[in-house]
Amino acid sequence: MDQFDPTEHQHVRYNPLKDEWILVSPHRCKRPWSGQTEQPAEEQQPDLNNPLRAGAVRSNGQRNPNYTSTYVFPNDFPALLPKVPEPPPPEHPLFQAGPAKGTCRVMCFHPDSSMTLPLMSVEEILAVIEEWISQVTELGRRYTWVQVFENKGAVMGCSNPHPHCQIWASSFLPNEPRVKDRCQLDYFKKYGKSMMVEYVEKELEQKERIVLENSEWVALVPYWAAWPYETMVLPLKNKPQRMTDLNPEQKRGLAEIMKQLTTKYDNLFQCNFPYSMGWHGAPTGPSSTPGDSPHWLLHALYLPPLLRSASVKKFMVGYEMLAQPQRDLTPEQAAAKLRDCSNVHYKNKKD
Numbered sequence: 001m002d003q004f005d006p007t008e009h010q011h012v013r014y015n016p017l018k019d020e021w022i023l024v025s026p027h028r029c030k031r032p033w034s035g036q037t038e039q040p041a042e043e044q045q046p047d048l049n050n051p052l053r054a055g056a057v058r059s060n061g062q063r064n065p066n067y068t069s070t071y072v073f074p075n076d077f078p079a080l081l082p083k084v085p086e087p088p089p090p091e092h093p094l095f096q097a098g099p100a101k102g103t104c105r106v107m108c109f110h111p112d113s114s115m116t117l118p119l120m121s122v123e124e125i126l127a128v129i130e131e132w133i134s135q136v137t138e139l140g141r142r143y144t145w146v147q148v149f150e151n152k153g154a155v156m157g158c159s160n161p162h163p164h165c166q167i168w169a170s171s172f173l174p175n176e177p178r179v180k181d182r183c184q185l186d187y188f189k190k191y192g193k194s195m196m197v198e199y200v201e202k203e204l205e206q207k208e209r210i211v212l213e214n215s216e217w218v219a220l221v222p223y224w225a226a227w228p229y230e231t232m233v234l235p236l237k238n239k240p241q242r243m244t245d246l247n248p249e250q251k252r253g254l255a256e257i258m259k260q261l262t263t264k265y266d267n268l269f270q271c272n273f274p275y276s277m278g279w280h281g282a283p284t285g286p287s288s289t290p291g292d293s294p295h296w297l298l299h300a301l302y303l304p305p306l307l308r309s310a311s312v313k314k315f316m317v318g319y320e321m322l323a324q325p326q327r328d329l330t331p332e333q334a335a336a337k338l339r340d341c342s343n344v345h346y347k348n349k350k351d
């Protein structure tokens, strides 16, 4: 039997944040593709009636101000409302309903519907980060969880090309952060250190999955990545537990690395690279205080669907839904491809 080679031989990898495993099948990379191809993501033409545009009239008849930077408004079709009757206590362990309160906001990054984050200036991206922090500060006082998330590209169900994200705050701790909170706390109790602080140290030593690094942040393809070009953005100093812990140098460094990472993403297949991205940090709420969750390290997740080209995506279906996530391209190969992408956006390339 040959010696095990992680670039040749199938194996499973453990995700300690979720207590889950993924299947890695590098030998399949040579497989010919004859399946569905997505239409190349047409550059979603910004319609002049875009309801998120500065000055536009939204579906509820309200007119957006002529905002010049970020702009936040309550979602006109919110999934969570702040005041609703609560369900009665469960009568049976197999049929449990619980109270759900919250609020949903839409946050525009920029007044111009044709703008995208990689083409924004560092200053403009810094304004987005400051607004995120302001929203998390305000909503975090009242709600246990504030989910900042951006759906980008029609293939991600994004209904609107205008550069924007959403913020959903809830009275309950959703599944993803609840599992991450438990896994990180178990690790902290067992080893006396933060799982993700140690993980970053090890990744910087191994260097196999690093995509970008500056004095404050690292962007890498996690060892256990499920999506082909999935990345995490992690802080290098001060162990921030929440976005509200960031200092000015960290905020600026984050704006810089976000611009570089999304530029690399767009350059990978020369398209507006679709993804869902979001932030995970220590839960918030009225009883939370700065520094109260040393088991947590703030981090961002980029979850992009594209696999081989602007029109071939990974499907998380079948085996992935019924068994576990599976990937052919290894995290190390994905990181290398992203590292090789230029930091100059293909739309800015000097001819």
Ligand SMILES: O=C1CCN([C@@H]2O[C@H](COP(=O)(O)O)[C@@H](O)[C@H]2O)C(=O)N1
Pocket: 051, 052, 058, 059, 060, 074, 075, 076, 077, 078, 106, 151, 157, 158, 159, 160, 164, 165, 166
């Ligand atoms: O006039 C509008 C248009 C879209 N929206 C909201 O904008 C959000 C955009 O969704 P995406 O981030 O998935 O593209 C969506 O949740 C939709 O409800 C409004 O609140 N008002």
